[in-house]
Amino acid sequence: EHAKFGQPEVKLGLVPGCGGTQRLPRLIGKGRALQLILSGGVISAQEAKAIGMVNKVFPADKLWEETMKTAGLIASKGKVALRSVKQCIDRGCDVDLRRGCQMEIDHFGLCMSSPDAKEGLSAFLEKRKPSFKAELD
Numbered sequence: 283e284h285a286k287f288g289q290p291e292v293k294l295g296l297v298p299g300c301g302g303t304q305r306l307p308r309l310i311g312k313g314r315a316l317q318l319i320l321s322g323g324v325i326s327a328q329e330a331k332a333i334g335m336v337n338k339v340f341p342a343d344k345l346w347e348e349t350m351k352t353a354g355l356i357a358s359k360g361k362v363a364l365r366s367v368k369q370c371i372d373r374g375c376d377v378d379l380r381r382g383c384q385m386e387i388d389h390f391g392l393c394m395s396s397p398d399a400k401e402g403l404s405a406f407l408e409k410r411k412p413s414f415k416a417e418l419d
Contacts, residue, residue, distance in 0.1 A: 283341050288324035308375065310335050360398030360414040366390075 289298045289306065297303060298319060307315035310333045318325065327339045340348045356364065366389035374382035393399050398416040405412035 283327050283339050285327040285330075285339075286324045287327070287330045287335060288322065289319045290322045290324070292320060293322040306335075358414075360393075360396070360402060360412070360416060361418050362396040362398050362416055363393050363402075365418060366393055 289302050291298045291302075298306075303315075303319065306319065309315075310318075314333055317323070325333075325335075327336065330336045331339050338348070338352075370382070370386050370389055374385055377385070396416050398412075398414045401414055401416075402412045
């Protein structure tokens with residue numbers, strides 16, 4: 283909750299490195315990214331959350347616990363589906379909507395052929411939590 287976020291490189295006569303000028307506008311929009319990067323300013327964790335830069339804000343003493351809770355929630359899902367979702371979102375941001383939707387259809391088919399899909403659908407029909415066991419290649 284006390285974290286600060288910024289791109290201070292312009293104060294040193296530099297351009298943000300490591301893709302800062304590319305990723306930040308995609309995350310928070312061009313106008314907000316320009317304001318933050320051109321000013322070299324710093325924003326609070328609460329403001330970063332309000333503009334979509336971060337999803338959640340926690341007190342420092344709860345950060346590890348909340349991080350592990352989120353990691354556990356994600357890790358309980360099917361690995362094949364998790365990988366497909368990540369690839370669709372990561373790659374889909376770089377292509378037009380039609381190609382992105384086709385990529386999603388392709389990954390849907392891939393997931394449907396996995397043991398995780400069978401387990402997930404069975405668990406749904408049986409009103410129980412799924413127990414995913416499929417491993418990634």
